[in-house]
Amino acid sequence: ETGVTQSPTHLIKTRGQQVTLRCSSQSGHNTVSWYQQALGQGPQFIFQYYREEENGRGNFPPRFSGLQFPNYSSELNVNALELDDSALYLCASSLGGGINTGELFFGEGSRLTVL
Amino acid sequence: RKEVEQDPGPFNVPEGATVAFNCTYSNSASQSFFWYRQDCRKEPKLLMSVYSSGNEDGRFTAQLNRASQYISLLIRDSKLSDSATYLCAVNGIRRALTFGSGTRLQVQP
Numbered sequence: 001e002t003g004v005t006q007s008p009t010h011l012i013k014t015r016g017q018q019v020t021l022r023c024s025s026q027s028g029h030n031t032v033s034w035y036q037q038a039l040g041q042g043p044q045f046i047f048q049y050y051r052e053e054e055n056g057r058g059n060f061p062p063r064f065s066g067l068q069f070p071n072y073s074s075e076l077n078v079n080a081l082e083l084d085d086s087a088l089y090l091c092a093s094s095l096g097g098g099i100n101t102g103e104l105f106f107g108e109g110s111r112l113t114v115l
Numbered sequence: 116r117k118e119v120e121q122d123p124g125p126f127n128v129p130e131g132a133t134v135a136f137n138c139t140y141s142n143s144a145s146q147s148f149f150w151y152r153q154d155c156r157k158e159p160k161l162l163m164s165v166y167s168s169g170n171e172d173g174r175f176t177a178q179l180n181r182a183s184q185y186i187s188l189l190i191r192d193s194k195l196s197d198s199a200t201y202l203c204a205v206n207g208i209r210r211a212l213t214f215g216s217g218t219r220l221q222v223q224p
Contacts (some may be wrong), residue, residue, distance in 0.1 A: 016170065042214035043117075056211050076220055090158060100178050103149070104204075104212055106158035 004029060012113045013081050021076040021110045023091030032074040032105065034066060035090040039063035043090055049074055050098050078112075086114045116141055119205050121215035129223055132193045136218045137205030139185045147206040148179055148186045152199050153217065159202055162188075193222045 002025035012087035013019050025032050031050045035043035045058035049068035063079040072093070078085055088111050121138045124193040128134045140148075148165035163170065165177040165186050176189040186203055 040123075040216070042121075042216045045211040045213065050210055058211065095197075100152070102159050104159075106160070108158050 004091060004105050006089075006091050006107035006110050008110055009108065010111045010113075012024045012115060014115050015081055015083060017081050017114075018077065019077045019081060019112060021078075021112075022067075023074045023076070023093075023107055025072045025074070025091075025093030026105050029093035029095055029105070031070055031094045032068055032072065033094070034074070034076045035092065036060070036085075036087045037090055037109070038084075039087075045075050046076065079115045083114050086112060088112075117215075118142060118213045119169060119203060119204055120131075121218045123216055123218060125219040125221050127221045128193055128224060130193055132222075133189065133191045134193055134220060135187055135189045136185050136201055136220075137185050138204075138205075138215050138218075139183075140155055140203075140205045140213075141184070142200040142205065143181075145205045147212075148177075149204040150177055150186075150188050150214065151202040151214070152197050153202055159214075162201070169181060190220075193220075195222050195224060198222045 005024045007022050033048040034046040037043045046060050048056040052068045065077045068074045088109045090109045091107045119140050124223045150162040151159040152162045153159040162170050165179050169178045174191045178187045185218040198221050200219045203215045
């Protein structure tokens with residue numbers, strides 16, 4: 001196992017609601033990235049946090065936001081949920097902080113269903 | 116054009132066959148390349164990094180062609196347990212690894 005833990009593993013929400021997903025990174029890893037994986041697609045980069053600051057973002061609207069805490073754990077928040085937000089949300093930890101050139105260690109993901 | 120493109124497959128091959136996947140990338144400045152394996156409804160796991168000189172790990176061989184901007188993965192002597200989706204990943208323009216959509220491999224007895 002990677003040592004990256006995510007919670008909750010599954011959840012169901014309705015349109016317009018808000019959700020918070022949590023991730024504990026592997027011991028010693030200072031960088032956390034969040035990815036969205038829709039069915040049949042590859043993971044899509046949402047954003048990355050390094051030393052508690054966002055240092056990279058993909059093509060996701062502002063209603064996707066995040067935090068990183070001093071212990072390097074992280075949260076992903078999604079406001080005003082839409083049906084298309086239904087996906088597997090993957091957290092990945094790594095070392096480096098800068099341009100991510102290293103291996104990503106993924107958690108098992110949080111599967112979100114929006115009804 | 117997508118940053119990273121893969122043939123979605125599926126590739127259906129018999130046990131013992133050799134199969135190869137390609138993955139093209141658009142950012143010529145990319146420096147890091149990886150192949151990840153993802154089993155159904157599981158998280159991606161690193162299979163191997165791809166080095167400029169090419170590299171081999173048992174039955175798996177990865178190659179990089181910078182001139183044509185693609186990476187490849189060759190699997191020899193396919194096993195049933197190789198059935199999975201294979202994702203290529205390239206360090207992209209937004210401080211992150213950019214993944215392809217994956218190529219599904221089904222090895223049949």
